[in-house]
Amino acid sequence: MSFAVKLISWYREKGRDLPWRATHDAYIIWLSEIILQQTRVEQGMPYFHRFVEAFPMVTKFAEANEEDILRLWQGLGYYSRARNMHKAAKMVVNDFQGIFPNTYEEAIRLPGVGEYTAAAIASFASNEAKAVVDGNVYRVLARYFGIKEPINSGHGKKMFAEIAQEMLDGENPGIYNQAIMDFGALQCKPKNPLCADCIFQMECVAFQERFVDVLPVKLKGKGSRNRYFHYFIIMEDEQILMSKRGLGDVWTNLYEFPMIETAEDRSKLDLMTEADFTEYFEEDTVLTIVGKQIKHVLSHQNIYARFYVVGNPHALKKKKKSWNYHYYEKIDKLAKHKLIFSFLEKNEHLISAKQLE
DNA sequence: AACACGGGGAC
DNA sequence: GTCCCAGTGTT
CATH class of the missing domain: 1.10.340.30 (Hypothetical protein; domain 2)
Structure with a gap:
């Protein structure tokens, strides 16, 4: 039949x-x-x-x-x-x-x-x-x-x-x-x-x-990869350190807190042993997690972001490689607090150069 | 060829 | 969480 x-x-x-x-x-x-x-x-x-x-x-x-x-x-x-x-x-x-x-x-x-x-x-x-x-x-x-x-x-x-x-x-x-x-x-x-x-x-x-x-076999739709961003809120005097994102990646030319990326999720302690971390920070650096991990879904990647306040002064090494530093100025303490808060609440940890001015 | 478009059910 | 559903239109 x-x-x-x-x-x-x-x-x-x-x-x-x-x-x-x-x-x-x-x-x-x-x-x-x-x-x-x-x-x-x-x-x-x-x-x-x-x-x-x-x-x-x-x-x-x-x-x-x-x-x-x-x-x-x-x-x-x-x-x-x-x-x-x-x-x-x-x-x-x-x-x-x-x-x-x-x-x-x-x-x-x-x-x-x-x-x-x-x-x-x-x-x-x-x-x-x-x-x-x-x-x-x-x-x-x-x-x-x-x-x-x-x-x-x-x-x-x-x-x-x-x-x-x-x-x-x-x-x-x-x-x-x-x-x-x-x-x-x-x-x-x-x-x-x-x-x-x-x-x-x-x-x-x-x-x-x-x-x-x-079966049936289906081509993966480019498979969203996971990326883990660890942001550092570093205050010096009345300023917050920011850095500018480069070309060839998401959010080109937008400013964000200085950060380290890892391919897998990291606990705070594991993060501090990462080579990238020790390149930037002294051994006695004090980190405090603020807010929850944020998930930012893009078309082909899931970005998980955590935020840490750096608690002690002079935590950053002066030499070595550096982030593309910029200082977020012209804000008083209250404004600074609100800025951080809004970044965490609204998933807006990125700002444009215009905002930075 | 790759993507956007949605809400819901099965596992 | 992931995958899939009586797919089509746009870029």
């Missing part, structure tokens, strides 16, 4: 009974598909019912004002989906005479409708032979064929799209597409897949070769 036949057979027995499957109305299908983008069925279900009730036809959707649509969408996330839906509904009224397109070529012209959603609409509404490729499909095919190609590389995406299209049951594309997605969601799950009672045990390459758990 073929993959498609077994899959559809599985689906008829164990597939879910979902409300948007009871129709061939492209508009209703579109509604459900946009809602379900990157969204679990259970989470999207109540929204689907609300939208169908509020806008039973695409013309109603097009006439609605955006605020009402967004209010109904509230809590679902990815709000551009709702705004694109409004544009799409208006486009259907203006460019498609109010008749929601049920072909791939037409549907994909609508904003918010990409390859997946166009294939879903076309196959469910008019049984067009276009294979859907969503997270479920990537996973099922990667395991069934034992494909270790990353699903989010250019080559991988093209490869999976081709295989998905080859596997599609050309006679029953709608049912097949529903089936493979349900199979991925219910049986071939990301974690703890139900291989023990799977109908594809014999032909599933990943199962036979025992590497189901590593």
